Amino acid sequence: xxxxxxxxxxxxxxxxxxxxxxxxxxxxxxxxxxxxxxxxxxxxxxxxxxxxxxxxxxxxxxxxxxxxxxxxxxxxxxxxxxxxxxxxxxxxxxxxxxxxxxxxxxxxxxxxxxxxxxxxxxxxxxxxxxxxxxxxxxxxxxxxxxxxxxxxxxxxxxxxxxxxxxxxx
Numbered sequence: 001x002x003x004x005x006x007x008x009x010x011x012x013x014x015x016x017x018x019x020x021x022x023x024x025x026x027x028x029x030x031x032x033x034x035x036x037x038x039x040x041x042x043x044x045x046x047x048x049x050x051x052x053x054x055x056x057x058x059x060x061x062x063x064x065x066x067x068x069x070x071x072x073x074x075x076x077x078x079x080x081x082x083x084x085x086x087x088x089x090x091x092x093x094x095x096x097x098x099x100x101x102x103x104x105x106x107x108x109x110x111x112x113x114x115x116x117x118x119x120x121x122x123x124x125x126x127x128x129x130x131x132x133x134x135x136x137x138x139x140x141x142x143x144x145x146x147x148x149x150x151x152x153x154x155x156x157x158x159x160x161x162x163x164x165x166x167x168x169x
Contacts, residue, residue: 006068006101008108011058016044018067019060022093031128031159034152050074056086057112061096061105068096071109076122084119102136110140114168123164126152137164 011019020041026033039047051058051072058072069092076085090106113121123142125133138144142164150158 006061006063006096006104008059008061008105011048011060011070011072013045013048015060015067015070016041016048019070020044022067022070022091025094026091030130031152031154032126032130032133034126034154034159036154047072047074056116057109059105059109059112061092061101068093069101069105071105073109073113073116073118073121076120084117085122086113086116086118086120087122087124088113097132102132103140106136106140110166110168118168121166121168123166125162125164127160127162134162137166140166142166 020039023033024038027035027038048058051074054075056073056075059070060067061069069090071088071090073086073088076082076087088106088109090102090109092102092105096102110121121142123137125137127134127147143166144162145165146163148161148163151161152159
């Protein structure tokens with residue numbers, strides 16, 4: 001993997017403002033996220049607390065003290081039989097895209113999930129016309145296991161999602 005010059009570490013509450021700013025353009029300007037409105041600071045705090053309180057990883061990548069991306073896993077489903085399956089989330093700032101940072105951050109996330117005891121990591125990727133996330137998942141060993149057609153509606157049209165899984169153990 002290319003040296004990105006970035007450090008990946010566990011996120012803190014102090015990182016949430018930067019995380020929110022990275023995510024905002026994806027919500028407001030793309031179909032990569034199916035959210036219609038950017039989460040508030042209180043909503044980000046609740047997401048962070050839910051991840052951390054479950055013992056799951058919430059990571060950030062930074063260079064020179066600036067957060068350039070984040071990734072975390074959350075429970076795939078709430079029923080107990082799903083407890084070893086998690087859903088991954090990863091977003092990079094516009095300036096960080098195309099530098100290999102996504103691969104570095106995701107690789108560290110997968111290792112943290114393995115250490116946590118996850119068996120499967122599920123990626124749910126909007127097929128938004130930007131193939132970079134689809135390629136990233138494939139390159140990191142995720143296997144495409146399905147497509148949900150027209151399940152999202154944003155910007156006056158419908159969008160598919162592609163389901164990926166990565167077996168950790």
